[in-house]
Amino acid sequence: MKIGLVGYQGSGKSTLFEWLTSVAPDPSHTHTGQSAMAAIPEPRIELLADIYKPKKITHATLEIVDTPGLSRTHEGNAARLALIREAGCLVLVVAAFDGSDPASELRSFEEDLMLADMDLVSRRIERIAESIKKPIPRTEKEALAHEDATLGMVLKAIESGEPLREADMTDEQRKVTRAFRLLSEKPRMVVVNTADDEDNPERFRACAPEEIPVFPVPAGLELELSRMSPEERAEFEEEMGVGGTDRSHLIRTMLDASGQRLFFTAGEKEVRTWLLPKGGTALEAAAGIHTDLARGFIRAEVMTCADLVRLRSEREVKAHHLVRQESKDYVVQDDDILLIRFSV
Ligand SMILES: Nc1nc2c(ncn2[C@@H]2O[C@H](COP(=O)(O)OP(=O)(O)O)[C@@H](O)[C@H]2O)c(=O)[nH]1
Numbered sequence: 001m002k003i004g005l006v007g008y009q010g011s012g013k014s015t016l017f018e019w020l021t022s023v024a025p026d027p028s029h030t031h032t033g034q035s036a037m038a039a040i041p042e043p044r045i046e047l048l049a050d051i052y053k054p055k056k057i058t059h060a061t062l063e064i065v066d067t068p069g070l071s072r073t074h075e076g077n078a079a080r081l082a083l084i085r086e087a088g089c090l091v092l093v094v095a096a097f098d099g100s101d102p103a104s105e106l107r108s109f110e111e112d113l114m115l116a117d118m119d120l121v122s123r124r125i126e127r128i129a130e131s132i133k134k135p136i137p138r139t140e141k142e143a144l145a146h147e148d149a150t151l152g153m154v155l156k157a158i159e160s161g162e163p164l165r166e167a168d169m170t171d172e173q174r175k176v177t178r179a180f181r182l183l184s185e186k187p188r189m190v191v192v193n194t195a196d197d198e199d200n201p202e203r204f205r206a207c208a209p210e211e212i213p214v215f216p217v218p219a220g221l222e223l224e225l226s227r228m229s230p231e232e233r234a235e236f237e238e239e240m241g242v243g244g245t246d247r248s249h250l251i252r253t254m255l256d257a258s259g260q261r262l263f264f265t266a267g268e269k270e271v272r273t274w275l276l277p278k279g280g281t282a283l284e285a286a287a288g289i290h291t292d293l294a295r296g297f298i299r300a301e302v303m304t305c306a307d308l309v310r311l312r313s314e315r316e317v318k319a320h321h322l323v324r325q326e327s328k329d330y331v332v333q334d335d336d337i338l339l340i341r342f343s344v
């Protein structure tokens with residue numbers, strides 16, 4: 001899943017992108033979007049490595065995309081919006097430096113996204129109205145009528161300002177809207193790009209509705225700090241009286257906002273974290289590791305990091321009957337270490 005950094009031009013997306021991924025924005029990608037991976041920090045991986053002494057440690061990564069900023073004049077936004085549609089999760093970057101008002105910038109940006117969705121949906125409704133008049137098979141007509149009814153409802157929801165991700169829709173209706181990759185339906189979080197000398201960043205938490213995570217960060221300052229040597233940095237922080245922002249915390253907030261979670265695999269060869277959508281099953285976890293594991297899935301042997309770290313060895317966890325045998329429908333939980341048993 002792509003995590004799109006989105007917002008108006010100059011809000012600090014490229015600055016944030018570089019801070020998160022340590023990849024410098026390439027000016028030749030300004031119009032097409034640029035992507036890079038950010039490893040997802042996970043302290044438990046070190047604890048497991050301590051037990052297994054693996055040859056290799058691998059962190060799951062998030063794909064972060066620096067998208068072209070929208071213009072406030074709307075000129076040329078269509079192509080930029082098309083790029084934003086490819087993201088599975090939106091990180092709305094709003095400026096809070098040089099006198100800008102992040103709450104109003106955020107409202108205005110969300111409105112632009114809603115207008116783009118309304119435009120897309122109403123054009124489809126018009127096209128359906130034309131097609132339905134033509135002599136077409138009855139089943140096709142019924143399918144179009146169903147799509148039309150769903151889209152009519154969706155349009156009303158967007159017009160009333162209700163974010164679609166919260167609208168009460170049936171699975172059938174969600175299936176219709178999914179094809180449109182509507183921006184109002186995507187999970188999101190907000191990064192408020194604060195001024196270097198902001199002394200109360202917590203006040204920005206109120207700039208978005210309660211259910212949307214807000215993360216304040218002085219992106220420009222953080223990027224500068226990340227380029228310094230540890231000694232330089234310590235000296236600078238001391239002199240300026242600034243402390244660093246927790247980048248790990250931000251990346252984990254992005255993971256959570258994207259509707260995904262981590263699970264672990266662990267052995268002497270490798271200790272590793274993997275991504276899985278929340279609510280994902282053991283079979284889906286297996287498929288994420290390798291298609292062969294899903295095809296030949298027999299069962300998953302599951303223990304928790306907490307049990308393993310407490311008892312210090314797999315053998316002890318087994319001796320305490322804390323290794324569970326789970327079927328393919330088992331919903332993977334936070335802290336699970338999975339061993340997939342499969343036949344080839
Ligand atoms: N004062 C200040 N300026 C910043 C900050 N972040 C970015 N900028 C400046 O804002 C401009 C746009 O930043 P950029 O990351 O390219 O924005 P983008 O258009 O959203 O990618 C650049 O001139 C940055 O130096 C910040 O935290 N504080």
Ligand SMILES: [Mg+2]
Nearest residue numbers: 013014015069
């Ligand atoms: Mg940029």
